[in-house]
Amino acid sequence: MNAPADPSITADVSDEQRISDEERLFDELIANEQRIEPRDWMPEAYRKTLIRQISQHAHSEIIGMQPEGNWITRAPSLKRKAILMAKVQDEAGHGLYLYSAAQTLGITRDEMMQQLIDGRAKYSSIFNYPTPTWADMGAIGWLVDGAAICNQVPLCRASYGPYGRAMVRVCKEESFHQRQGFEILLTLMQGTEEQRRMAQDAVDRWYWPSLAMFGPPDDRSPNSAQSMAWKIKRFSNDELRQRFVGMLVPQAEILGVTLPDPELRFDEASGRYEMGEIDWDEFFEVLRGNGPCNTERLERRRTAHEDGAWVREAAAEYARRQASASALDEEVA
Numbered sequence: 001m002n003a004p005a006d007p008s009i010t011a012d013v014s015d016e017q018r019i020s021d022e023e024r025l026f027d028e029l030i031a032n033e034q035r036i037e038p039r040d041w042m043p044e045a046y047r048k049t050l051i052r053q054i055s056q057h058a059h060s061e062i063i064g065m066q067p068e069g070n071w072i073t074r075a076p077s078l079k080r081k082a083i084l085m086a087k088v089q090d091e092a093g094h095g096l097y098l099y100s101a102a103q104t105l106g107i108t109r110d111e112m113m114q115q116l117i118d119g120r121a122k123y124s125s126i127f128n129y130p131t132p133t134w135a136d137m138g139a140i141g142w143l144v145d146g147a148a149i150c151n152q153v154p155l156c157r158a159s160y161g162p163y164g165r166a167m168v169r170v171c172k173e174e175s176f177h178q179r180q181g182f183e184i185l186l187t188l189m190q191g192t193e194e195q196r197r198m199a200q201d202a203v204d205r206w207y208w209p210s211l212a213m214f215g216p217p218d219d220r221s222p223n224s225a226q227s228m229a230w231k232i233k234r235f236s237n238d239e240l241r242q243r244f245v246g247m248l249v250p251q252a253e254i255l256g257v258t259l260p261d262p263e264l265r266f267d268e269a270s271g272r273y274e275m276g277e278i279d280w281d282e283f284f285e286v287l288r289g290n291g292p293c294n295t296e297r298l299e300r301r302r303t304a305h306e307d308g309a310w311v312r313e314a315a316a317e318y319a320r321r322q323a324s325a326s327a328l329d330e331e332v333a
């Protein structure tokens with residue numbers, strides 16, 4: 001007679017079996033271009049990667065409200081003010097969709113917010129540059145939102161359902177943002193000599209940081225290969241940068257602005273743009289917190305968070321009272 005099986009061993013084997021079945025299903029879903037949804041099994045590293053990318057993205061949208069918020073009270077007309085307010089409000093909405101998408105992965109909004117205000121979380125390098133003139137609103141819309149669209153349209157097909165779906169709406173709004181930036185620059189370029197100079201100066205200052213938004217070059221991008229294998233990212237950082245420059249060149253011609261890269265040219269043989277070197281030392285300094293506005297941006301975010309404490313407390317108290325009132329109703333019934 002066989003000795004009875006040790007129950008702990010049986011449990012281990014069946015657990016392993018279950019995980020490998022689940023892993024196989026996960027791999028099949030990815031291979032077949034199907035979506036992973038919040039309740040599906042997923043490798044822990046996939047979950048962590050998504051939380052990292054989506055929360056950084058959410059923080060970028062929220063911090064990204066500041067450089068343009070700076071101009072709401074000074075926009076040159078009522079119409080421009082209304083448009084800018086709507087745009088900045090859209091960015092807040094994008095942050096909220098993204099925080100919600102990240103929450104489906106098991107992290108709370110409080111945790112993410114704490115990471116941001118403690119300075120432990122990253123957000124896009126681009127929002128650490130100043131906005132001294134009205135033309136910066138044009139350059140941000142045209143270049144920063146333009147880069148965001150190039151980066152985010154492929155993310156609409158990200159393998160994680162809530163992220164991809166959030167991106168669809170975000171991209172529609174970003175495309176309006178990009179056009180409004182282009183239109184601000186076009187108006188300035190059709191204006192006085194001083195206005196044209198202001199527009200060109202803004203393009204000169206935002207061009208290189210907007211190229212850096214796509215992240216480090218492929219050979220220095222530690223996350224790309226795995227994120228592409230998981231179909232979170234669909235293109236590498238350098239591929240998207242190329243696509244962006246290809247989009248900008250004809251638009252710069254229409255605007256009449258010069259892209260500040262004397263080495264920029266299209267190489268017929270390779271079908272790629274050749275370009276000057278991005279200042280990666282500057283990029284990594286900004287990531288380390290040493291950009292022109294890092295301190296100011298985080299300080300502003302911290303103050304806003306502290307100023308909003310009473311709203312959070314009031315909402316929590318209201319929810320508590322509602323819950324105890326409905327518990328009482330149930331008891332009575």
Ligand code: FAQ
Nearest residue numbers: 057060061064091123124125148213214215221222223224
């Ligand atoms: N800034 O290995 P990779 C917007 C970090 S939204 C700061 O290549 P990955 C809308 C990266 O996190 C703009 N950090 O990383 C708007 C990683 O660090 P970690 C935000 C950066 O994830 C407009 C390390 O470097 N968009 O503009 C940056 O595969 C106007 C190594 O890099 C998104 O977040 C950077 N530029 O690729 C709002 C899009 N680049 O985490 C208001 C979603 C890289 O290992 C006004 N995100 N790093 O410590 C992505 O597509 C990707 O996360 C990348 C980076 C492409 C940004």
